[in-house]
Amino acid sequence: MDPSLKKAKRQYFKSIRNRSSDIQNDWSPFRAAEKRFKAKFPPPDLSTVLDLALLNPDRDQEAKAGGWAGRPDALKSREVSLSDSKTKGYIFPDIPGLVILPSFLSHQKQKELVYWSLSEHAKQPNETNLDIHYILPPEGVWNAYAATKSDPSLEIQIKPKSVALDAGSGYEEQVSGPRQLINNTPATSTNFDTLNGITKLPAAPSPTAQPSSPSILLPKLRWANIGWFYHWGTKQYDFTKGKIEVHNKIRDVCRHAVRAVDWKQVFDNDNAPQLDWGDAGPEWTSWNETYEPDAGIVNFYQTKDTLMAHVDRSEVCATSPLVSISLGNAAIFLIGGQTRDTEPAAILLRSGDVVIMSGPVCRRAYHGVPRILENTLPSHLRCSDDDVDNWSLYEEYMKTTRININVRQVFPKGFVPDGI
Numbered sequence: 011m012d013p014s015l016k017k018a019k020r021q022y023f024k025s026i027r028n029r030s031s032d033i034q035n036d037w038s039p040f041r042a043a044e045k046r047f048k049a050k051f052p053p054p055d056l057s058t059v060l061d062l063a064l065l066n067p068d069r070d071q072e073a074k075a076g077g078w079a080g081r082p083d084a085l086k087s088r089e090v091s092l093s094d095s096k097t098k099g100y101i102f103p104d105i106p107g108l109v110i111l112p113s114f115l116s117h118q119k120q121k122e123l124v125y126w127s128l129s130e131h132a133k134q135p136n137e138t139n140l141d142i143h144y145i146l147p148p149e150g151v152w153n154a155y156a157a158t159k160s161d162p163s164l165e166i167q168i169k170p171k172s173v174a175l176d177a178g179s180g181y182e183e184q185v186s187g188p189r190q191l192i193n194n195t196p197a198t199s200t201n202f203d204t205l206n207g208i209t210k211l212p213a214a215p216s217p218t219a220q221p222s223s224p225s226i227l228l229p230k231l232r233w234a235n236i237g238w239f240y241h242w243g244t245k246q247y248d249f250t251k252g253k254i255e256v257h258n259k260i261r262d263v264c265r266h267a268v269r270a271v272d273w274k275q276v277f278d279n280d281n282a283p284q285l286d287w288g289d290a291g292p293e294w295t296s297w298n299e300t301y302e303p304d305a306g307i308v309n310f311y312q313t314k315d316t317l318m319a320h321v322d323r324s325e326v327c328a329t330s331p332l333v334s335i336s337l338g339n340a341a342i343f344l345i346g347g348q349t350r351d352t353e354p355a356a357i358l359l360r361s362g363d364v365v366i367m368s369g370p371v372c373r374r375a376y377h378g379v380p381r382i383l384e385n386t387l388p389s390h391l392r393c394s395d396d397d398v399d400n401w402s403l404y405e406e407y408m409k410t411t412r413i414n415i416n417v418r419q420v421f422p423k424g425f426v427p428d429g430i
């Protein structure tokens with residue numbers, strides 16, 4: 011038996027022996043769902059997980075990978091046609107503003123975006139989680155790793171940034187202990203100046219980080235910033251660092267997805283609930299012209315990684331579509347309501363799927379990723395003789411990875427914050 015499964019089994023039996031019967035009752039419905047899907051043992055039951063790939067015979071092979079499959083009808087959904095594409099869209103009467111475009115990206119496009127994420131994007135001037143702790147080479151951790159692979163004599167040691175962390179060292183205070191579930195203040199057009207005025211110190215480098223080779227650091231790559239810089243400590247954007255344009259490749263995919271959707275079918279159909287769009291009114295009517303992404307993140311998940319329940323509420327545009335692209339291994343995506351007390355819906359996201367979170371309800375709903383599904387890398391991301399040089403290196407990395415490109419609009423199109 012796989013040693014990690016053995017360990018998971020041991021931990022499971024130990025935990026049920028020690029569990030007092032009321033611990034579970036303290037978990038919010040969202041937390042309980044996270045726990046259920048995260049467990050390696052017993053493996054989670056996916057019969058309540060929506061799996062739209064099962065509706066497309068072209069995806070048969072993908073849906074069999076790793077033995078993981080959900081159900082095509084686990085969640086009430088409605089098919090909508092897309093304007094300029096052969097693919098379909100799905101909307102959900104219980105989560106107005108959520109749109110899923112299964113296999114929206116061609117196999118070729120998926121490969122291109124994997125290549126872009128690793129080789130072109132995860133390097134300066136875009137910040138990555140590794141930059142907090144290490145002095146990374148300008149080519150970024152992926153290209154340094156690839157160079158070593160082709161010629162071991164090029165192996166470099168990446169030095170830590172370790173500094174003496176005295177009081178007043180100009181870094182954020184380090185908080186030890188479990189991560190707190192602290193909610194940040196939602197950004198609005200009226201509190202924007204106040205939030206923008208808060209001092210945002212850089213995160214403190216780890217004092218224990220050691221000189222490391224690229225192959226040691228690569229599996230620790232967790233995110234690379236897109237566009238406006240995000241400050242994790244305050245969970246607000248730091249506009250003082252300037253703006254990096256969202257790469258055309260990404261902007262085009264996102265705009266294409268937003269324009270392919272007939273928003274009237276999403277927000278103005280017979281079954282759509284009346285939503286509170288605030289003073290701005292139903293902004294969806296002009297998204298074809300006003301949607302313009304300016305921030306985001308590329309998330310790199312190894313199969314053991316999870317993303318806790320959260321709301322993306324740092325953007326001034328509170329209803330504008332958030333476009334989320336899945337690549338590589340499949341994942342369970344949970345989406346609930348305005349608090350963790352709403353039972354979340356579970357959706358299986360596979361490589362090439364695009365999720366759009368939009369409107370006043372869905373855009374600020376709790377969501378998270380409790381599980382990456384092992385052995386679900388589709389065959390079209392495995393080696394083939396065409397295109398990218400040394401794809402086998404990408405394939406090897408992607409066997410245990412899911413990439414998510416999560417793209418947002420912070421400001422209305424054309425708006426430039428004061429003093430930037």
Ligand SMILES: O=C(O)CCC(=O)C(=O)O
Nearest residue numbers: 307309322334379414416
């Ligand atoms: O990985 C995903 O599908 C979601 C990522 C996400 O929610 C985020 O980056 O805020």
Ligand SMILES: [Fe+2]
Nearest residue numbers: 320321322377
């Ligand atoms: Fe998110």
